[in-house]
Amino acid sequence: MVNETDAKKSEETPSFLAPRRKQLFLGRRAMVASTASTVLIIGGLVAVFLLAPGGATVRHFFFNPHEMWQSLVGNHRDSLSSVGLGLLINIRVFLVAEVFILAFGLAIAWTRMSKSPVLLPFRILAIVYSDIFRGIPVLLVFLLIGYGVPGLGISFISFQSQTVYGCVALILTYSAYVAEVFRAGIYSVPHGQLLAARSLGLTNATTMRRVILPQAVRTVVPPLLNDFISLQKDTALLSVLGVVEAVQAGTIYQDLKFNSSGLVVASLLFLAMTIPLTRVTDGLIARDRNRRLAST
């Protein structure tokens, strides 16, 4: 039975007007509203920075154009290290580490997913490895490798530069993360693909190479680039081992000239390095999303 009041209700003509307050954010008014809120918020932040009681002091110690330039180029005579040259070390370490991380990450992922009984000990090792290096703070890995390995006194291995140890610390840590990214990517390929490939008589290895990996790559690239953005920044940790890279150069400048503008320069340089990669990553994610939406 239909309730009497319900039946009455359905005969009224419904009104679709939004409440007055909500109307402010509809149609062309929305653009006015968004512009206003942007100006208000950004203006507010700038005002806080300019009008803060210590604003002038901070500007002098952190955003001093003269000091910023000095720290960027450095000065040999006063043994002031250049933040700009320091960044070249960050970039080099990043580029070298990246190659090793991709290779190790894939190898670890592969090992963890192998089914062969012979590989059981390696499988256990791979799991232990991932747990350890995803569990220890990167800073600690730097300190342990940088000060521990030289102490071992093994020929060759214990006599490398601190830059090499830092690079190793990054490789060890990030390989563990990247292995998980690869593993997730491989598992994201539908099981039917594996069944279809195997039922054609393709071997396990051929199935991986020709069917699973090419499809996994698509899913893997955005999270992989995210990890690399993070890796670019973490090269700054080389400073704790005394390597004069960008951050360390900024700190030295700060100690000698009692001015922190070098640190701001280092920040800007890192931004210049990471933002392009961030944009590329976001672009890829958006493209992937559009493709997925289009295909359904």
Next chain:
Amino acid sequence: MSEVILELDSVVKRFGDNEVLRGISLDLQRHEVVCLIGASGSGKSTLLRCVNLLETIDGGTITLFGQSLTDVRIDPDKVRRHTGMVFQSFNLFPHLTVLENVLVGPVRALKRKRSDVLDEALQLLERIGLRDRSDEYPDRLSGGQQQRVAIVRSLAMRPALLLLDEVTSALDPSLVGEVLDLLRDLAHTGTTMLIATHEMNFARDVAQKVAYLDGGVLVEQGTPDEIFANPQHESTRLFLERVR
């Protein structure tokens, strides 16, 4: 002459405590088409997967060309090269073109030269009327077209036996016909097939033998006439009434 190529004897398969195949015995002759019918979950798909060694069996024997598949010395990849399998969900490789999908088996599994297989592959696509689509990717094709490509992908391996797992169940009703027509065509040209299907009219037309499965048990088997016109068991009769 009739030659038994596949022989299942008291095959048992369990998933944990769940016994999905309870002693299935069935055989298949060369050029014969056998249809497995039964409700979802009756074990039809599992049976096909066991023949293709995508599942290992827990009891009984499966003999293919006189060789027991439970023998530890058997290489599953070699078995699969002679038993094509087509799935309900097509499972075409989305990163490969239609042509590459058809070529991948012969080239990567049989190690035949691409140039030697190319003509054959194009002929197969011609047969299903999709030769002019051979450079497109599977997601540009309709479900029916994709499934026909998947069948042809299996045929490119020249399998001695084709296993088909409810190949029309995921299709729009309007696309079922084109796929069944292809299977009819294959049956007439002597392809040996073991088909799990819900299409009763198709089974009646094409199969030499129909086997009814219920809860992992092969309840009865016989010619389509025997099964559809005169089922011996109560459960077969009830099932056929429900699907009619």
